[in-house]
Amino acid sequence: MGLRFFNTLTRAVEEFAPLDPAGKKVGLYCCGPTVHDFAHIGNFRTFVFADLVRRYLEFKGYQVTHVMNITDVEDKIIKRVRESGSSREEYTAKYEAEFFKDFDALGCSRPHHTPRATGHIDEIISLIEKLIARGIAYKAADGSVYFSIEKYRGCGCQYGQLVKLNFEELRPGERVSSDEYAKESIADFALWKARAPEDGQVFWPSPWGEGRPGWHIECSAMSMKLLGPSFDLHLGGEDLIFPHHEDEIAQSEGAGVQTAGEPFVKYWLHGAHLMVEGKKMSKSLGNFFTLRELIEKKKFTGREVRYLLLTAHYRESFNFTLEGLQSARTALARIDECVGKLQELAGDTISPADRAVIEEFTAALDDDLNVSSGWRVVFDWVKATNKALAADKLSLGGAKTALATWYKMREVWGLEAGKRSSKVLAEAVSSSPGHLTVPIQDAKRADAIRK
């Protein structure tokens, strides 16, 4: 059996088969950040998850094109821009830069493309024009353009592919904002929002007047531009299933740009949310970690945070705790210790990995990214390696193979060791091949280093 993913579209685990007839190229899109503030640890769970998917596909030999959008125009951003007095460009550039700082600290591979919504206004407009031409979108009295779910369904398209929806009982929300009173139907959503006074300088010209894109449209426009009208994988947090992703499907398939019978996206993968210290993250509870807080105030590393995020299956809600980070630190140190010894023995030479271990590892990850089983393989390997090291039974060749085995698995985890912690450094100073012995005269120095 090969790689399998749980597809939200079918609510089942499916064999992964790329659209590419050669079975080689894979298009992967992940909904990226809205750059209105520092991203929190929950946001990053999704990006680490997407990074794992990408790395594992590459590990499996696929040629992945990874796209992640930057949403740099949206209600909250406009509000903040107005309050801060800076321009939208200045404001979003700052938080985009901060976002990538954290993204890098977590060891996430940069996507091949990180398109900004505001850089694709033309594509967005042309997509909306297609929808209007097909009679699925309409310009309302307020100057905005809306997507008509009724018309869409009238074309034989299905709305509600990702969630079961009861249209008769769709409740008119109490919080329908006043600027959307012109919609024909309550479930219709904005493709283009007419310029409002509070938007300030944030607007673009369009065939329907000045305004800005709706929330969902940029993902449709940019993903199809960069990956084609049909692509393999679309990822995001579970909260995006509805309405964001449902609406993306509607906009993209409603435009009629796909080859007959081909979907906009073949596999939809959604990551579950994070809890913090047993509670739902919320600003009022104050349990809202940002990565920089964890790094600067709590003195953890991005690598430790990444490890912790990678210990739980992506579809299970996960309880993120400082205690968990502490145990992540210990577990990583154990791996590093073992790898450090191997490096001393084998150097950084290239050797084939242990096939049996890699096969076991692959079997674990193939199963909808069963990271827990993957870690079991890693720690069984650590144990076996340590045992051989302690018994002095590891030949040079054996050490090279063991090291290569870890490097292979590490490609998937993305946990390259950066700077060693002071504890490990102290040991590295006093270690010699084979056994870790501290010369007696160095005892005081060792104690000093320890402090």
Next chain:
RNA sequence: GGCGGAGUAGCCAAGUGGUAAGGCACGGCUCUGCAAAAGCUGUAUGCGUCGGUUCGAUUCCGACCUCCGCCUCCA
């Protein structure tokens, strides 16, 4: 109210119709200036509750309890 997900040792977390992986924490032993690391080793008669099916259920079915998400431009 509608839809969906989950409840496994102190904490995190796999898994299976036939008797519970792994990590962290904790205890014992070996090694050691003391530690740490490493090695060996111990720790759930039990998998939310109550019923049912079965030779046998944690795994299947039903009910219930609890938690979480979406239905409201939050990853």
